[in-house]
Amino acid sequence: MELCGQAGWRGAKRSESSGVTSIVQPSAETSSGHEHYRLRIEGFGVGTWDLDLATRELEWSGAARGLFGVAHGPSITYEAFLALLELKDRARTEHAIQKAIDGGGGFDISFKVSGPAGRGQWIRARAGLIKDESGVARHISGIFLDIGEEKQLEEALKTRESHLRSILDTVPDAMIVIDGYGIIQLFSTAAERLFGYAEQEAVGRNVSELMPEPDRTRHDSYIARYRSTGERHIIGIGRIVTGKRRDGTTFPMHLSIGEMQSNGKVHFTGFVRDLTEHQQTQARLQELQSELVHVSRLSAMGEMASALAHELNQPLAAISNYMKGSRKLLAGSTDPNAPKIENAMDRAAEQALRAGQIIRRLRDFVSRGESEKRVESLSKLVEEAGALGLAGAREQNVQLRFSLDPEADLVLADRVQIQQVLVNLFRNALEAMAHSPRRELTATNFRVADDMIEIVVSDTGSGFHDDVKPNLFQTFFTTKETGMGVGLSISRSIIEAHGGRMWAEDNASGGATFRFTLPAATSES
Amino acid sequence: MPSKGNVYVIDDDQAMRDSLSFLLEAAGFDVTLFESALKFLDALPELAFGCVVSDVRMPDLDGIELLKKMKTRPGAFPIIIMTGHGDIPLAVEAMKLGAIDFLEKPFEDDRLITMIEMAIRQAEPAAKSEALTQDIVARIATLSPRERQVMDGLIAGLSNKLIARDYDISPRTIEVYRANVMTKMQANSLSELVRLAMRAGMLDD
Numbered sequence: 035m036e037l038c039g040q041a042g043w044r045g046a047k048r049s050e051s052s053g054v055t056s057i058v059q060p061s062a063e064t065s066s067g068h069e070h071y072r073l074r075i076e077g078f079g080v081g082t083w084d085l086d087l088a089t090r091e092l093e094w095s096g097a098a099r100g101l102f103g104v105a106h107g108p109s110i111t112y113e114a115f116l117a118l119l120e121l122k123d124r125a126r127t128e129h130a131i132q133k134a135i136d137g138g139g140g141f142d143i144s145f146k147v148s149g150p151a152g153r154g155q156w157i158r159a160r161a162g163l164i165k166d167e168s169g170v171a172r173h174i175s176g177i178f179l180d181i182g183e184e185k186q187l188e189e190a191l192k193t194r195e196s197h198l199r200s201i202l203d204t205v206p207d208a209m210i211v212i213d214g215y216g217i218i219q220l221f222s223t224a225a226e227r228l229f230g231y232a233e234q235e236a237v238g239r240n241v242s243e244l245m246p247e248p249d250r251t252r253h254d255s256y257i258a259r260y261r262s263t264g265e266r267h268i269i270g271i272g273r274i275v276t277g278k279r280r281d282g283t284t285f286p287m288h289l290s291i292g293e294m295q296s297n298g299k300v301h302f303t304g305f306v307r308d309l310t311e312h313q314q315t316q317a318r319l320q321e322l323q324s325e326l327v328h329v330s331r332l333s334a335m336g337e338m339a340s341a342l343a344h345e346l347n348q349p350l351a352a353i354s355n356y357m358k359g360s361r362k363l364l365a366g367s368t369d370p371n372a373p374k375i376e377n378a379m380d381r382a383a384e385q386a387l388r389a390g391q392i393i394r395r396l397r398d399f400v401s402r403g404e405s406e407k408r409v410e411s412l413s414k415l416v417e418e419a420g421a422l423g424l425a426g427a428r429e430q431n432v433q434l435r436f437s438l439d440p441e442a443d444l445v446l447a448d449r450v451q452i453q454q455v456l457v458n459l460f461r462n463a464l465e466a467m468a469h470s471p472r473r474e475l476t477a478t479n480f481r482v483a484d485d486m487i488e489i490v491v492s493d494t495g496s497g498f499h500d501d502v503k504p505n506l507f508q509t510f511f512t513t514k515e516t517g518m519g520v521g522l523s524i525s526r527s528i529i530e531a532h533g534g535r536m537w538a539e540d541n542a543s544g545g546a547t548f549r550f551t552l553p554a555a556t557s558e559s
Numbered sequence: 560m561p562s563k564g565n566v567y568v569i570d571d572d573q574a575m576r577d578s579l580s581f582l583l584e585a586a587g588f589d590v591t592l593f594e595s596a597l598k599f600l601d602a603l604p605e606l607a608f609g610c611v612v613s614d615v616r617m618p619d620l621d622g623i624e625l626l627k628k629m630k631t632r633p634g635a636f637p638i639i640i641m642t643g644h645g646d647i648p649l650a651v652e653a654m655k656l657g658a659i660d661f662l663e664k665p666f667e668d669d670r671l672i673t674m675i676e677m678a679i680r681q682a683e684p685a686a687k688s689e690a691l692t693q694d695i696v697a698r699i700a701t702l703s704p705r706e707r708q709v710m711d712g713l714i715a716g717l718s719n720k721l722i723a724r725d726y727d728i729s730p731r732t733i734e735v736y737r738a739n740v741m742t743k744m745q746a747n748s749l750s751e752l753v754r755l756a757m758r759a760g761m762l763d764d
């Protein structure tokens with residue numbers, strides 16, 4: 035519509051400048067072709083107007099008046115016309131018209147009418163300067179168009195864009211849009227933070243600048259390959275890649291890419307999540323886990339060495355006793371080989387003693403000196419042990435309830451060892467509840483004496499068989515097919531080494547409850 | 560050969576009882592075997608004076624409990640405690656309860672036989688015992704102040720790390736001091752160190 039009006043107007047202006055004047059002069063209303071034309075465009079809601087530069091009178095058509103929503107007559111003073119505009123638009127409009135008068139040519143400006151109660155209409159004015167034969171500017175003639183709808187669309191677009199902006203500004207993931215050649219079109223605030231480029235400097239660059247080698251030089255060919263083969267390597271899949279910041283440092287990131295077509299052009303949208311912290315957490319967890327594995331191996335060795343020491347030292351002592359007894363009996367013998375036999379027996383007894391020494395050293399090595407007790411927060415210990423021992427518990431529909439009393443929180447303990455005990459109890463509980471209809475794991479604590487704190491871990495598994503309970507804490511005793519039977523035995527050793535006690539009992543829900551005590555770390559000490 | 564005296568062996572391990580009886584009889588003692596401390600206590604009123612050699616870890620009544628019970632009875636028998644699983648606090652407790660020695664299995668026969676002989680002769684070895692005590696005190700005197708501190712820590716059952724923390728020196732340095740202590744004291748094991756300290760009166764309550 036606008037195009038039609040514009041073309042029509044220009045056509046008219048070019049064909050006959052005096053005719054234009056006649057169009058906008060109602061006094062000269064005739065049944066000419068121009069008048070038909072004018073009426074037709076008026077019918078489309080296009081108002082026509084003419085400003086006489088000599089009289090500063092502005093003549094306007096009925097449609098034009100309708101657009102302004104006023105009942106003024108067919109002409110109005112230029113000042114009165116300006117007064118109809120919104121205050122903030124007046125100077126701008128006046129300036130545009132003045133510029134057209136001074137410099138010749140036309141203008142195209144949009145303004146708002148200061149209608150009653152702000153119901154102002156958005157109007158676009160287009161006009162050109164008309165000169166007489168001697169080249170003196172006489173008139174400015176043009177049209178008024180209702181652009182309310184366009185303005186509304188524009189406003190809606192602006193609103194949507196600002197919504198989108200605010201979303202992009204707040205999501206922690208960075209967003210980058212590139213065109214089909216890898217040139218950055220959009221760079222979100224999070225992307226600015228992540229990569230260290232401001233949006234203005236990033237837009238227009240090749241996105242490959244955000245990558246280290248070899249991706250940096252290959253990225254263009256990645257896009258080209260995708261566009262020619264349609265083979266997806268990352269689009270819609272997402273993967274972990276390395277990003278490069280402005281300062282050259284690199285970081286792990288998760289990248290997912292979407293593809294979109296707009297105006298027949300392909301664009302790619304990348305969402306980037308910084309994994310630095312995630313990987314640090316992972317590393318920390320792994321560290322903790324390997325620490326636990328190490329201690330558990332050490333404790334298992336200590337446990338084994340203790341058991342071995344006891345079991346082996348008995349027969350070794352017996353061997354040594356028999357040897358030395360025989361040696362004494364042989365002392366009175368006259369057998370010519372007696373000295374040699376005596377010597378051999380001494381050596382055999384020595385070897386038995388040496389074996390005892392080796393076991394003793396081994397036991398001392400693994401069981402001593404590794405316990406580093408500190409003031410520790412029970413809630414922290416339980417939480418960390420939960421992170422390690424209860425991975426996958428929620429997937430198994432196990433309800434976890436840790437209700438820890440902050441009044442009984444501080445204990446004197448070796449963090450790693452107590453976590454080992456907790457992880458062990460948690461894992462046992464998960465296994466015990468694998469086939470239970472109800473799966474609930476609780477951990478609580480309370481003060482049993484001024485200097486002792488009790489920790490209770492309960493499950494809703496199947497509890498203990500009567501024949502199991504007496505052997506529960508014995509080394510190498512197990513009810514599991516793949517168990518070593520050292521877990522609970524080590525746990526009890528650890529607790530006892532801390533000066534606490536550990537025991538087990540059935541609970542009301544038919545499951546097992548393990549209790550242990552630890553020395554409280556009094557804050558005043 | 561005339562008997563050198565009575566020895567009462569208490570151990571729940573059959574091979575230990577049998578081998579001890581073989582060794583001690585070969586050494587000239589009259590040996591009676593008990594498979595539990597309770598059986599020994601039952602028979603005790605009928606027994607002539609002798610030296611008791613008992614294991615510490617036994618079902619029903621362990622060696623420590625036996626020491627406590629024997630302490631309350633008149634005409635106490637000397638008791639030597641054996642263990643397959645020695646640790647310092649246990650050794651200290653046994654010695655404080657009146658055990659005359661604490662042996663870790665397997666042990667050297669000479670040590671056991673010498674101790675039994677001494678125990679049976681009771682009053683007589685005072686001079687010899689005094690000489691031995693003097694010798695130990697002399698060994699302690701050769702320790703540097705730092706070494707003496709480390710020895711105190713060790714016989715209190717502390718680990719290297721704990722001693723290190725107490726004196727604010729590195730555990731590695733403690734290891735060095737510890738090695739010096741063991742060498743100077745001529746102790747082969749921690750429980751032996753405890754026994755020596757006991758002899759020298761370092762462990763009185």
